[in-house]
Amino acid sequence: MWFPHWPLQRVCFVQxxxxxxxxxxxxxxxxxxxxxxxxxxxxxxxxxxxxxxVRPGMPxxxxxxxxxxxxxxxxxxxxxxxxxxxxxxxxxWCSRYSPLVGMEQNDEPSTLFFDVTGCTHLxxxxxxxxxxxxxxxxxxxxxxxxxxxxxPGAAWAVAHFGQSSRHTPCAEGAAVHAExxxxxxxxxxxxxxxxxxxxxxxxxxxxxxxxxxxGGQAAALGPLPIAALRLPDKTIDTLYELGIRQVGQLQAxxxxxxxxxxxxxxxxxxxxxxxxxxxxxxxxxxxxPIEARWSxxxxxxxxxxxxxxxxxxxxxxxxxxxxxxxGAQRLACRLFCTGTEPVCLTxxxxxxxxxxxxxxxxxDLQLERITLAGEVLAVEVEVLATGPLETHQQEMFGSGANxxxxxxxxxxxxxxxxxxxxxxxxxxxxRADPQPEYASHLVTALALNPKSEIxxxxxxFLVPDYCFVSGPAVRPLCLKPRPVPIAVMSxxxxxxxxxxxxxxxxxxxxxxxxxxxxxTAWWREAAVERDYYRVETGTGQRFWLFRQNGTxxxxxxxxxx
Amino acid sequence: xxxxxxHSAVVKQLRARLREMxxxxxPAAGANGVSSTGVEALDGLLAPAVFRPGMVVEWIASGTxxxxxxxxxxxxxxxxxAGGALVVVDDRREFYPPAAVRLGLDLERTIVVRPRSRxxxxxxxxxxxxxxxxxxxxxxxxxxxxxxxxxxxxxxxHGAGLGMFMRPVEALRTPSWADLRWLVQAAPGGGHExxxxxxxxxxxxxxxxxxxxxxxxxxxxxVHCREGTPGEAVELExxxxxxxxxxxxxxxxxxxVFRAAGA
Numbered sequence: 001m002w003f004p005h006w007p008l009q010r011v012c013f014v015q016x017x018x019x020x021x022x023x024x025x026x027x028x029x030x031x032x033x034x035x036x037x038x039x040x041x042x043x044x045x046x047x048x049x050x051x052x053x054v055r056p057g058m059p060x061x062x063x064x065x066x067x068x069x070x071x072x073x074x075x076x077x078x079x080x081x082x083x084x085x086x087x088x089x090x091x092x093w094c095s096r097y098s099p100l101v102g103m104e105q106n107d108e109p110s111t112l113f114f115d116v117t118g119c120t121h122l123x124x125x126x127x128x129x130x131x132x133x134x135x136x137x138x139x140x141x142x143x144x145x146x147x148x149x150x151x152p153g154a155a156w157a158v159a160h161f162g163q164s165s166r167h168t169p170c171a172e173g174a175a176v177h178a179e180x181x182x183x184x185x186x187x188x189x190x191x192x193x194x195x196x197x198x199x200x201x202x203x204x205x206x207x208x209x210x211x212x213x214x215g216g217q218a219a220a221l222g223p224l225p226i227a228a229l230r231l232p233d234k235t236i237d238t239l240y241e242l243g244i245r246q247v248g249q250l251q252a253x254x255x256x257x258x259x260x261x262x263x264x265x266x267x268x269x270x271x272x273x274x275x276x277x278x279x280x281x282x283x284x285x286x287x288x289p290i291e292a293r294w295s296x297x298x299x300x301x302x303x304x305x306x307x308x309x310x311x312x313x314x315x316x317x318x319x320x321x322x323x324x325x326x327g328a329q330r331l332a333c334r335l336f337c338t339g340t341e342p343v344c345l346t347x348x349x350x351x352x353x354x355x356x357x358x359x360x361x362x363x364d365l366q367l368e369r370i371t372l373a374g375e376v377l378a379v380e381v382e383v384l385a386t387g388p389l390e391t392h393q394q395e396m397f398g399s400g401a402n403x404x405x406x407x408x409x410x411x412x413x414x415x416x417x418x419x420x421x422x423x424x425x426x427x428x429x430x431r432a433d434p435q436p437e438y439a440s441h442l443v444t445a446l447a448l449n450p451k452s453e454i455x456x457x458x459x460x461f462l463v464p465d466y467c468f469v470s471g472p473a474v475r476p477l478c479l480k481p482r483p484v485p486i487a488v489m490s491x492x493x494x495x496x497x498x499x500x501x502x503x504x505x506x507x508x509x510x511x512x513x514x515x516x517x518x519x520t521a522w523w524r525e526a527a528v529e530r531d532y533y534r535v536e537t538g539t540g541q542r543f544w545l546f547r548q549n550g551t552x553x554x555x556x557x558x559x560x561x
Numbered sequence: 562x563x564x565x566x567x568h569s570a571v572v573k574q575l576r577a578r579l580r581e582m583x584x585x586x587x588p589a590a591g592a593n594g595v596s597s598t599g600v601e602a603l604d605g606l607l608a609p610a611v612f613r614p615g616m617v618v619e620w621i622a623s624g625t626x627x628x629x630x631x632x633x634x635x636x637x638x639x640x641x642x643a644g645g646a647l648v649v650v651d652d653r654r655e656f657y658p659p660a661a662v663r664l665g666l667d668l669e670r671t672i673v674v675r676p677r678s679r680x681x682x683x684x685x686x687x688x689x690x691x692x693x694x695x696x697x698x699x700x701x702x703x704x705x706x707x708x709x710x711x712x713x714x715x716x717x718x719h720g721a722g723l724g725m726f727m728r729p730v731e732a733l734r735t736p737s738w739a740d741l742r743w744l745v746q747a748a749p750g751g752g753h754e755x756x757x758x759x760x761x762x763x764x765x766x767x768x769x770x771x772x773x774x775x776x777x778x779x780x781x782x783x784v785h786c787r788e789g790t791p792g793e794a795v796e797l798e799x800x801x802x803x804x805x806x807x808x809x810x811x812x813x814x815x816x817x818v819f820r821a822a823g824a
Contacts, residue, residue, distance in 0.1 A: 409646050409694030416674055416688060420681055426673045428658035440658040442673055474801045477630045477664070479657035504624070510749060534801070540747030541626035542777055542801075558657065560777075560801065561622065561630035561727070 002145045002159040006110035007044050007083050018074050022049035022067055026060045027078040043078045080108050089324055091284035093388055102281035113152045113281045130209040140388045147210040153273030154217035157228035162210045222248035229269040235262055290383040292316040299338050299375035311360050313381045318356035327352025330384040333363050338374035347418050348446040350410040352387035362418040413445045422446050434520045435528050476544045476558030483555035496533055507537040576790055595723050599635030602795045602808045608788040614721035617714050619739040621728045628779040629745035633725045634664040637697045640723040645696025646670045648689040652682045683709055690716035690724050697723040707736050714738040742785035748778040776800045
């Protein structure tokens with residue numbers, strides 16, 4: 001997964017108000033150069049700055065003169081350490097996609113490697129997984145390009161230089177990128193000048209997905225520029241002077257001559273990309289746990305003292321989260337009481353949050369429902385799961401109100417889940433199962449962030465197959481959790497009901513529709529063989545009844561309320 | 562007697578005219594996006610000024626399977642048109658999502674809350690009504706004391722969403738803070754003659770092959786309304802197959818009765 005113009009993305013992520021504005025990052029013209037104004041040069045510039053004529057490599061003073069409204073522009077010193085730090089955090093969040101997440105091994109990394117072996121089926125396949133990753137990062141505000149291949153080298157090459165098979169604008173952009181990358185010689189050029197039309201902004205590099213089929217890396221790499229092999233700048237210069245611009249041309253050369261002519265790294269990188277030799281993904285070490293603890297000098301049963309300590313601990317947690325630019329998604333609060341086991345309160349949040357007040361309120365909602373068996377000796381708060389904080393630029397027009405509504409809805413879900421329990425706050429989902437009880441299921445709202453939900457590739461068809469026969473079948477709005485046995489009179493053994501008795505008395509069937517036969521679930525414990533009838537009683541009420549086939553047992557399954 | 566009839570006709574005319582004037586003066590949509598019950602015939606009984614942010618509507622069902630929730634769902638669909646989520650407080654654990662989809666509700670924006678006690682139900686309702694991200698809240702509430710009802714109504718005003726409470730017929734005897742109170746009574750539909758036939762021993766209804774039109778009839782009465790004329794009622798026919806809701810023509814009903822009598 002490649003983050004194009006990662007330094008710019010990081011700056012805009014930290015300061016969302018900079019999105020769309022001319023952002024210019026500069027650094028000393030020479031490593032270790034003086035801090036005099038004339039010694040600075042532009043290293044990264046956003047799209048708006050490029051449109052004003054700013055280019056990477058340009059002296060900072062010239063860039064400032066080109067921008068008509070310098071006040072609207074944002075100039076900041078390039079900070080590779082901060083870039084690396086945030087990328088490491090992002091790598092930590094990516095453990096949701098793969099247990100092994102590594103980072104590109106160079107001075108200014110902008111690419112993460114995932115070993116997705118055995119993980120793709122959890123996302124309904126390789127392409128849906130890649131799309132899911134792109135979707136998740138887009139939602140948070142990042143722009144990424146994702147490629148799946150047999151080797152890390154091939155995936156890196158295609159993510160940076162490959163043409164997308166799915167997004168035409170990106171394919172065009174990638175072609176420009178590849179061509180310019182081939183024409184330029186230095187790594188800085190590749191980052192800064194290779195694709196000036198794709199600098200971060202409103203029309204930034206489109207996030208794309210490319211999946212190279214099994215064993216297809218040789219064909220995929222052939223047309224790519226030699227820079228796609230992650231070679232040193234000097235080697236690229238040499239190859240360029242010799243007219244070798246594409247990987248395919250390099251592949252055509254005799255293998256034995258390559259190390260002698262260009263050094264051992266060329267053949268090594270080529271073989272790594274093609275899968276001839278193994279390339280290890282060096283995992284990013286997990287971040288330190290975020291936790292805070294308080295021990296009372298004397299055991300206390302005072303709720304106010306307890307709440308005060310909780311506020312303090314959560315404040316510490318929030319500060320740590322803010323430093324890491326992350327939010328807590330699950331948090332555990334343990335109360336160590338005298339004479340009993342520790343009481344553990346677990347809270348969750350739909351969206352990662354670093355707001356101490358909100359976290360404190362969620363814990364209070366649980367705390368007020370429990371009675372502590374003893375006095376409290378110590379309190380421990382630990383963040384169990386973190387996620388990237390969502391930051392949005394304020395909008396003067398547009399969907400600002402909707403966004404605020406979404407935020408408030410997320411807070412509501414957190415509150416409801418904390419007070420009623422996570423299993424009481426649910427989102428309904430349909431399932432392609434003809435048995436009415438299984439045609440839908442409920443998923444806890446906290447476990448399923450609607451925006452990060454992994455959609456089934458055929459989610460739009462998640463209605464029972466039998467519905468396609470003559471449109472969706474009529475179903476009652478209220479379905480009994482379990483079918484209720486009822487006494488029914490019918491004239492013929494397999495005929496429709498005529499009279500039935502419910503708790504409120506006897507009902508005469510005036511009209512009926514059916515039978516709708518459902519025979520399924522032979523693979524479960526008990527096969528289902530039912531004849532369903534929609535019935536209208538003499539008073540106009542409507543019910544959904546079924547008879548278990550082969551028996552004369554009738555059940556009430558729903559009410560058309 | 563004749564004067565009385567004349568007066569009532571004049572009053573009826575004036576009411577209709579007043580409604581038209583109010584409708585013309587009202588904004589195109591309520592501030593919370595609800596400007597309709599989703600059923601044109603029911604809108605006709607109401608003054609447009611009824612629709613306001615934070616309104617609470619009671620749907621009182623005369624019995625189970627009477628169709629009240631079907632009409633409430635139509636109103637929820639209207640409320641969701643302007644964005645926001647639908648919260649269904651379902652302590653009975655009977656809400657069935659496939660049927661909701663068929664009625665036009667968006668499951669992506671639906672939250673189902675299943676409280677375990679009445680106290681939790683009221684708390685969850687208050688929270689949902691108070692939230693500005695919730696466009697509509699639907700709940701089945703059997704007993705709702707006056708004070709709690711007022712509290713929920715104030716929460717709805719704060720949240721500016723739509724609150725819809727499904728209530729039993731016993732709720733008619735209790736005070737209400739709702740802006741609208743509908744009484745929904747199931748009415749025998751087009752198959753009435755078959756029921757009569759059955760009563761006298763015929764089995765046509767029992768041998769019905771399921772090709773009967775699926776329209777069902779409900780009588781909806783406006784019991785209480787802050788702006789408008791309570792007491793008016795309309796008889797609707799709801800087609801379960803197509804979802805269409807139309808007003809029952811009195812003439813058409815009369816004709817069926819004649820046929821059943823062999824005329």
